Amino acid sequence: MNASRSPSNRTDRLALFELQVKLRRPSNNSTEAPCMKFRFLLWVxxxxxxxxxxxxxxxxxxxxxxxxxxxxxxxxxxVARHFFVKDQRVTSRSGFYPEPAFAIAFKDAAYGFATLQAKNKQLAFMTGIQDKSIQIKGNPALVIWFQGLTKYLKPKKAKPKA
Structure with missing residues (x-):
């Protein structure tokens, strides 16, 4: 019997095809898009x-x-992403870390995305903390330190053409 026509191979191909169709189909779950946006934002x-x-x-x-x-x-x-700071370098990995020095938890992915994209991030964070949409676990002083880091991440403005 030809290996490419074996029953298990056909089953695998059928499962792969079904997965491809499912991925192309628009989702009825409205929470998937904000999760992906937030996950992507954390990765970036x-x-x-x-x-x-x-x-x-x-x-x-x-x-x-x-x-x-x-x-x-x-x-x-x-959605969770953890960031390692060591030897003046930052690296990140997806998923949870057992005991981070601090964690910022947003009520949902859409809120996290909106907060991290807000024009006035300080105000967005303070409002979120006050209304319990953002919870901080761990050392609050380190959260302030992290917010100070974000000012260095803004893209450089293009020089005007003369």
Missing amino acids: LGLLMGKASRNNPAFQQQLGDKELVFQLQTLDGK
């Missing part, structure tokens, strides 16, 4: 902090001699 945040930790002396100075892990997540646990 990790890339930007990693790049800044390699190339930006002011960012490296803010990192100082800190060695810690912090985490950004949703309260329901659907």
Whole structure:
């Protein structure tokens, strides 16, 4: 019997085809899009902090001699990413970390995305903390330190053409 026509191979191909069809089909679940946006934003945040930790002396100075892990997540646990700070470098991984130095938990992915994209992030954070849409676990002083880091992550403005 030809290996490409074996029953298990046909079953595998059928399962793969069904998965591809499912991925192409628009989702009825309205929470998937905000989760993906928030997950993507956290991933990009990790890339930007990693790049800044390699190339930006002011960012490296803010990192100082800190060695810690912090985490950004949703309260329901659907989305989480943790960030390692060590030797003036920042790296990140998806998922939960057992005991981060601090964690910022947003009520849901849409709220987390909106807060991290807000024009006035300080006000958005303070409002969220006051109305319990954002919960901080761990050292609040480190949260303020983290917010100070984010000012180094803004894209450089293009020079005006003469």
